[in-house]
Amino acid sequence: MPAVQSVSLVGGTWLTADAGTALFDGKPGRRSRISRSGALSINIVLAEAIVPGIVAVLGLNVPPGVQVSAAGATATTIRLPNGSVCAWLFPPAGGPVSSVAVQIDTVVANVEVGEIAIFRTVDVGITDGWAVAPIDTSVHTRTKGGQVNTVPGATYRRLTATLSARATEVVRKGGLAGADWEIVAQAAAGRQRACVVPQYRAMVSKTFDPVLAARAALYGYATQLPTAENVSRQYFTGYIEFEEIPA
Numbered sequence: 341m342p343a344v345q346s347v348s349l350v351g352g353t354w355l356t357a358d359a360g361t362a363l364f365d366g367k368p369g370r371r372s373r374i375s376r377s378g379a380l381s382i383n384i385v386l387a388e389a390i391v392p393g394i395v396a397v398l399g400l401n402v403p404p405g406v407q408v409s410a411a412g413a414t415a416t417t418i419r420l421p422n423g424s425v426c427a428w429l430f431p432p433a434g435g436p437v438s439s440v441a442v443q444i445d446t447v448v449a450n451v452e453v454g455e456i457a458i459f460r461t462v463d464v465g466i467t468d469g470w471a472v473a474p475i476d477t478s479v480h481t482r483t484k485g486g487q488v489n490t491v492p493g494a495t496y497r498r499l500t501a502t503l504s505a506r507a508t509e510v511v512r513k514g515g516l517a518g519a520d521w522e523i524v525a526q527a528a529a530g531r532q533r534a535c536v537v538p539q540y541r542a543m544v545s546k547t548f549d550p551v552l553a554a555r556a557a558l559y560g561y562a563t564q565l566p567t568a569e570n571v572s573r574q575y576f577t578g579y580i581e582f583e584e585i586p587a
Contacts, residue, residue, distance in 0.1 A: 341459050341533055343387040350441075351378035355450065366533050368398040368424075368455035368559065368587035369494075376451050382442045384456065389436035393461025394535060395429040396559055397442060399454015399587030407445040411437065411458075418554055422495055424454075424587040428554035454587045457559060459535060462516045462524060464566075465504035467577075470538055472558070473498050475583075496584040497558055499536055503566060503578035511568050511576045521578060525565040535559045536582050560584040 347360040354360060355373035360382070362372045374380065395410040397417075406417045408427035412434065417427045440458055444451060477493030509515035512522055528534045540553035564581035571577050 345385040345387045348383045350381040352376045352380050363456045371399055371452040371454045374451045380444045385439045389438040390460050391436050392431050392458050394459040396457040397427045400425040401452035402446045402448050410442040411440050428557050430550055462519050466501040467504050470501035494586050496586045499582040501580055505571055505575045505577045508574045521566050521568055528562040531561040558584040
């Protein structure tokens with residue numbers, strides 16, 4: 341995601357001193373609060389133009405089923421298993437834009453938003469056998485009598501996956517619509533904000549399923565950048581690990 345140049349509101353005023361900067365700090369658990377006075381729109385100006393492929397609105401305090409729109413796409417909020425409410429939007433293919441307006445169609449008076457993330461996308465195949473594991477950060481200690489005391493902690497998800505074998509053009513020569521594995525790895529380096537969607541197609545029709553994609557999507561950062569491991573002549577496979585930052 342490119343840097344955010346500015347953010348402004350239509351139909352509301354900021355209640356938190358961050359004035360919207362918390363929406364882009366990589367910490368969806370830290371929320372910006374908005375006093376809604378009308379149809380709410382969060383207008384974001386990016387430092388560079390991109391073709392938005394994913395827009396994530398995370399850490400909301402609105403109920404599931406609220407309509408959210410951005411970049412020509414519309415979705416409804418869902419509640420994840422960890423209890424947080426979010427909306428994942430997948431805009432149709434279009435030209436580059438330097439601003440995105442996120443509209444939240446709610447009657448909630450004071451709206452809280454943890455994070456807004458706008459991403460370019462690339463389609464990188466992964467092999468069967470990938471895994472998403474829930475990680476529990478709760479701390480457990482035992483008393484002298486063997487009883488367990490627990491300090492509850494948040495849970496997050498970790499993706500581990502092997503990349504499907506691809507030719508050199510995809511790995512090093514811009515074969516992913518101008519990007520390739522090495523470009524993606526560099527873009528995700530340094531704990532840059534990113535997301536992965538490991539499952540997004542309906543089983544029978546093989547078409548894009550936005551509800552499944554929203555449930556499977558992880559927002560966070562790569563803990564293991566994708567590798568490029570030669571398997572045969574000009575073909576390579578790889579490995580990636582990715583951890584979610586929960587809202």
